[in-house]
Amino acid sequence: MSAPGTAITPDVGWRQKHLLDVDVLSLAEIELVMRTTDAMKEVLARPISKVPALRGTNVTILFYEASTRTRVSFEVAAKNLSADVVNIAASSSSVTKGESLVDTIRTVEALGADMIVMRHGTSGAPYLAAEVFSGSILNGGDGWHAHPSQALLDLYTMRAHLGEVRGKKVVILGDVLHSRVARSNVWSLTAAGADLWICGPTTILRGFDAWARRWTGGGAPGHAGFTVTSDVHAALQDADVVMALRLQRERMDAGLLPSLREYAARFGLTRERLAFAKPTALVMHPGPMNEGVEIAADVAILDRSVITEQVTNGVAVRMALLYLLAGGHPEAVTNA
């Protein structure tokens, strides 16, 4: 699924010890993830979708926030690579007794963890963990900041359908202010040369205009760019991809929005609104969905909705990331 025309040196190395965000990844490293994901998809297509690549490696999944799909996706990915998986939900650990993150990481390391997949409600927490842990930290989502495996699976899914995202109009619609998915997607999509549009009510776009201003000269449809707008029709016009983000009820309490009903009426992804996009436009959502709020139920199940495919690709992308962080090489996967 590598982008045609993109130069890839076959021996390009993976330089990362940790995966904390996509901002530090070179284009070549992103391509390496995509290629390795292709190999993992092949593994998943086998009758026995399991390879011994991470045999003897302890992958500890340390989640400080409730999560179903990301946690299970990482767990399935690690098991497909034959890793030993330890699951720690922070609510059932000594964290509730007041143990600090640093102490928890040291304890997990002492218990034998080689890699930690971490989800935390505070932006930047994995960077602190990476300072004290001698193995690799894989960020499974931190606060509002980053969700690199999600951004990479989103990119993989887009490329699977569009071939190449360079110049394609990708719209992220919804609560970007509180979204780690949106932030990581900004890095990967601008790096990939997409014409990125971010759209939502002004109260939950705040700050993103400054980020968009870093890309000067872009913005014209069909070209690499980064546009922030509250004009949902302008955003959706001729879009190639529309990604809706979850809207949480807490946003009303914070005075950011009048009501869910008003949000759905003005910004919800309905069939009528989607008609502004290209007829082939992909519909995406990182989940979990609030059907009837940010996305209409009949939109989520359209043929061009790739929401469940995102979940499937998520396993392959996470296998690729675990494999690369463990020092693996994509060409070796099938022989592993």
Place this chain on the structure above:
Amino acid sequence: MPDLRVGETVGLLEISRAWLVDPVAEREGPGEIVVRDGILEAVTWLSGQAVHGVNPGGILVMPGFLDLHVHLREPGNEDAETVASGLAAAAHGGFTTVCAMPNTTPVADEPGVLAQVAAAAAASGSPVELLAHGAVTVGRAGERLAALGELADAGVVGFSDDGSPIKSAVILRNALLYAGMLGLPIVEHAEDPTLTAGAEASEGLVATILGLKGWPAAAEVSAVERAIAILDSVRADAPGARLHLTHLSVAGALDAVRRAKAAGLPVTCDVTPHHLGFTDEWVAGARRWAWEALDGAGMARDPWADGALVTHPYATACRVNPPLRGAADAAACLASLIDGTADAVVTDHAPHTAVDKETEFGLAVNGISGVETAFGVLLAAVLAGKLPLARAVAALTVGPASVLGARPGRRGATRGLLVGAPADLVVIDAGVGWQVTRDALASRGKNTPLLGRELPGRILFTVALGRLAYRDADA
């Protein structure tokens, strides 16, 4: 003075061929000083052939510094700092007088707490003068006025609920009136807490990219404007009312003070070394000085684009209230020192334990341990050509002294090189630097983003009212 120890009277100290700075006389140049038996016996300004080779890049002699805003944590948080360690740190920073903020545990809202602090200062043996601000409200809770009159009788130099703003406009008005009657300033930490609830980093590109809750400039500007409006309204009733706005960090707040001063209002303000020297991009992992983070057009550079990110993001040593701001606001802080809008530089020295800082950025306490690095940051600005040396020195001496006003009957330094008075001065080698390390810091608080960095200007001697407060190991 080979065997002289801290606390002892300086028998004889002669500094020849140095660069003297006297902010009282508004004079600087080559000269020599002699201290004998604790008294500044002679100050000689050199001329002719003798000045050859003497310049501000070598040995500097200037009056001891005065810090209007430090947190010494005693009583209550002696694991973060004690009066003794705080005074040692101050001396290492060239300060001979510091004013402690009252947000201890218990709060210094009545004279008993002040007596405890004064006893600790006396027991420390440090000659650094310790002054104190009293709380404005009981327990700093913002509801009832503290024992302002009794605190004044006990010798406080001002009142502050620092760490928090005075939320109630009525309490702020009454505090200005009552403190005005006592002839003392209200030292206000200007922040609208409704705009900063949960805030983590200055609102802007860095906070957006890092997913940190934005801390808007408007929270400070609106609080400053409110305080100035209230001050204006009480002047007729309380001619002695004075407002001092501490640790201002944004251009809009400094503009408001500039206008208020032009209108003749009795308002003063200060800025910190970290707000003029560091920027919010430090939270993202940059470590260049604020003046290096501006492009030719005065716009903030993009550290993600120009390779300025040199260390990991989310260092909790960069977490402070108010937050580190953008490069344009830092430049406004520097400009306010040059045009006199800011009367003083204060360190807001805020030592914390490793436990309180070695945590997630969003959960870390606010504050930078800064009393030992303040002069080095200002000297870096001087060496970069961004700040005249005389302004830097004035902001550490006569500037803060003027905020305190006349203090009749009190001992204390003149903040000038006054012959015949007890020697109160600092001797610095501007030509050599020092490495900011945990061991190099006398403070118990090692929470500074300068750790590991070389700062210009090694402090050789600090002499406080005739007694040795600090000497460099090699001096």
